[in-house]
Structures are given as C-alpha cells and as structure tokens.
Amino acid sequence: MIFSESRFTLFRIILQGEVRLREITGVRARSLEQRRAACSYRTKLFVHPYFQPFQIMQGFAKARLYRILWSAGVTLGMACATLLALEVFLRVCDFRELREGGSERSLGYRYDAELGWAAVPNSISRVTNARTVNVRHNSLGLRDEEFSRDDKPVIMFLGDSFVWGLDAEAGERFSELLKPRIPNYKILAAGVSGYGSDQEYLLLRRLWPQVKPAVVVLVFCADNDRLDNSSNIRYEGYQKPYFIIGADGQPVLKGQPVPLSRQQYFQDVWWVRNLWLARIAASIYLKIWHPVLFVPDPTEKLVGMIRAFVEGNGAKFFVAIQHRDDDLARYLQQNGIPFASLDGAAAYPGDGTGGHWTPEGQAVVAERIFKLLSENNIVVR
Numbered sequence: 001m002i003f004s005e006s007r008f009t010l011f012r013i014i015l016q017g018e019v020r021l022r023e024i025t026g027v028r029a030r031s032l033e034q035r036r037a038a039c040s041y042r043t044k045l046f047v048h049p050y051f052q053p054f055q056i057m058q059g060f061a062k063a064r065l066y067r068i069l070w071s072a073g074v075t076l077g078m079a080c081a082t083l084l085a086l087e088v089f090l091r092v093c094d095f096r097e098l099r100e101g102g103s104e105r106s107l108g109y110r111y112d113a114e115l116g117w118a119a120v121p122n123s124i125s126r127v128t129n130a131r132t133v134n135v136r137h138n139s140l141g142l143r144d145e146e147f148s149r150d151d152k153p154v155i156m157f158l159g160d161s162f163v164w165g166l167d168a169e170a171g172e173r174f175s176e177l178l179k180p181r182i183p184n185y186k187i188l189a190a191g192v193s194g195y196g197s198d199q200e201y202l203l204l205r206r207l208w209p210q211v212k213p214a215v216v217v218l219v220f221c222a223d224n225d226r227l228d229n230s231s232n233i234r235y236e237g238y239q240k241p242y243f244i245i246g247a248d249g250q251p252v253l254k255g256q257p258v259p260l261s262r263q264q265y266f267q268d269v270w271w272v273r274n275l276w277l278a279r280i281a282a283s284i285y286l287k288i289w290h291p292v293l294f295v296p297d298p299t300e301k302l303v304g305m306i307r308a309f310v311e312g313n314g315a316k317f318f319v320a321i322q323h324r325d326d327d328l329a330r331y332l333q334q335n336g337i338p339f340a341s342l343d344g345a346a347a348y349p350g351d352g353t354g355g356h357w358t359p360e361g362q363a364v365v366a367e368r369i370f371k372l373l374s375e376n377n378i379v380v381r
Contacts, residue, residue, distance in 0.1 A: 090276040098279045100266045111264045113257040115199050116240035130167045130348035144189045154186045158200050159219030163191025167356040174366035182379050196228025197302040198243050216310045222323035232293045237262035243298045251301045259290045300331045340372040
C-alpha cells in the first residue's frame with residue numbers, strides 16, 4: 001500500500017512538473033531567462049523527496065529486512081524455549097540410559113581405541129558395588145603395586161573384575177594372598193573389569209614386552225565371559241573389539257578402532273556431558289551407526305589363541321574357572337591344558353552385584369590356585 005501511494009505521488013509530481021515546464025518554456029526555450037527558469041525548476045523538481053527512487057527502494061528493503069529479522073527472532077526464541085523445556089524435562093525425569101554411570105569402568109577407566117576401555121594409569125578412586133573399596137592403579141593401568149622387572153620370574157593372572165578385585169580391598173585379593181606364599185616369583189594381577197577373553201588376549205599382547213611373564217593363569221568367568229566374547233557391546237553400552245571365526249576356522253579381529261561408547265561420550269565430550277539433549281543425540285547416533293552385534297561364541301578358539309601366544313613365547317599356561325563350565329573343562333582336558341575349578345568360593349549375594357568373592361572366597365581361590373601351581377611344579381608346597 002505504501003509503495004503504491006508513493007509511486008502515484010511521484011508520477012503526479014512528474015506530470016505537474018512537465019506541465020509547468022511547458023508553461024514556462026513553451027515548446028522551445030526562446031530566451032536565456034526562460035532557459036534559466038526551466039533549469040531552476042527542474043533542479044527543484046528532482047530534489048523533491050518523492051522523486052528519489054533509490055531512497056524509496058532503500059526504505060522498502062529496510063522494512064523487509066526488519067520483518068525477516070523479526071520473524072527469525074520469534075522462531076529462534078520459540079525453538080530455544082522448546083529446547084530448554086525439553087532439557088528440563090529430561091533432567092527431571094532422569095532416564096537411566098542418560099545417566100552418567102557409576103561403575104568401576106566409568107570411575108577409574110578411560111576410552112581405549114584398541115581395547116574399548118582401560119584403567120587410567122596412576123589413578124585413585126573409590127568404587128561402590130556390594131561394598132565400597134579403595135582403588136589405585138599403577139603406571140601400567142593395573143590394580144597392583146608398581147611393577148618393575150628384576151631377576152624374579154613373573155606369574156601373571158589374566159582376567160576381568162574377579163582378578164581386578166571388585167568388592168575387595170587390594171590386600172584381600174587372592175593374588176595378594178599368594179605373594180607371601182610364593183616369594184620366589186613376582187605376582188601381577190592383570191585384570192580389567194568387564195573384559196572378555198578377547199580383550200584379555202589383546203591386553204596380554206600389549207603387556208608382554210614390559211612384563212614377559214614366566215607363567216600366565218587365565219581366570220575365566222563362567223558367568224559372563226561367553227557373552228562378552230560373543231558381542232561388540234557390553235554392560236552400560238560399552239563398545240569393544242570382538243572376534244569372528246574366519247573361513248579357515250581361525251578367529252579374526254573386528255571392531256577396531258573401537259568407537260566411543262555412550263558413557264565415554266558422557267564423560268569426555270563437553271557438550272554431551274553438560275546437555276541431556278546432546279546425550280539423547282549421542283545415544284541415537286550410536287544405536288544407528290554402531291548397533292549391537294552378536295557373533296558365534298569363539299571362547300574355546302580364544303583360549304587356544306592365548307595358549308599359543310603364551311607358550312610360543314616360552315611361558316607356561318594355566319586356566320582357573322570361576323564357576324562350572326563343562327564345555328570349557330572338556331576343551332581344556334582334550335588339549336592338555338591344566339586347570340582348576342574355583343566353584344564354591346564364597347561370594348556376595350545378589351545378581352546386581354555380580355557375585356564377586358568375599359574375603360573368605362578370595363582365600364579359597366588363593367588356595368586352589370596355589371594347589372594348581374604346585375601340582376604342575378611351578379611352586380613347592
């Protein structure tokens with residue numbers, strides 16, 4: 001409407017000006033005075049505010065820009081208000097999947113592109129499960145005293161949270177109970193909570209150049225190691241490497257580099273740690289691009305790989321089975337691998353805590369492993 005009225009006014013002024021010029025000059029300007037009068041009138045006409053097309057269009061552009069900015073501002077404000085309301089809603093509802101975990105893996109561990117997760121070297125924390133215990137890792141990222149090589153041969157216990165010592169103070173663990181009984185050996189607890197046999201094999205290869213053990217005892221968790229070995233995701237959504245059985249019947253490593261896990265996004269990525277909406281976005285991304293995979297159980301193949309690696313490097317290999325596993329026991333017997341059953345060692349009750357050994361159970365485990373080593377001439381009773 002404004003544009004139409006301004007254009008009409010402009011045309012009217014131009015028409016009136018032309019009429020006035022003709023009145024002044026006629027068809028031709030016949031004298032110097034008439035020419036000067038015409039020039040003066042044209043000057044007044046073309047500096048008239050209505051006869052400035054650029055300024056008029058500039059005004060229209062400013063008005064249009066103002067309307068666009070206003071609309072964008074309103075839209076942005078509504079979007080921000082909606083996102084803020086959603087953020088508050090998510091925090092109030094406190095959905096379990098969006099919480100930052102409090103397990104031993106999240107409190108003392110960090111992302112590892114080869115293993116999935118590993119302990120932070122020289123870290124100190126307190127971990128609560130069936131009970132609260134103090135945790136300290138050495139420079140190798142292992143829950144043990146600082147390791148240094150000397151003339152003593154090394155016995156390495158390889159495993160998961162049962163070797164790491166969940167629900168046990170450091171001095172209560174079976175590996176610590178064995179140290180005074182086997183003074184001629186260094187004993188190293190190479191356990192990482194949540195690991196399967198696949199990750200334990202990779203950890204063994206990583207530690208070997210520094211530790212070079214003379215004896216390796218694999219502590220197999222019958223409760224969950226087969227599940228750990230058959231998937232790429234475990235526990236609170238932690239991503240991990242895994243093995244599939246290749247065409248030649250041998251395990252083939254997959255899943256490296258390991259993607260960041262949901263809990264690792266929550267801890268390590270600032271905007272995901274501080275915004276619950278970002279936590280939803282990260283969770284959806286992982287479910288779409290890195291979904292849960294299940295593969296045929298490669299447990300016996302993995303145990304065979306660990307044995308081959310250990311014995312190929314001149315060390316001796318043994319297995320201790322946390323609970324009864326007839327299939328694994330049969331495989332060990334058929335392949336001449338010495339093993340001990342730890343079934344019956346006292347553990348904390350409750351499915352949610354993982355059934356880890358009590359101090360009394362740790363003592364039973366220490367006794368059975370000592371017997372395994374003595375029967376195979378590693379130590380003398």
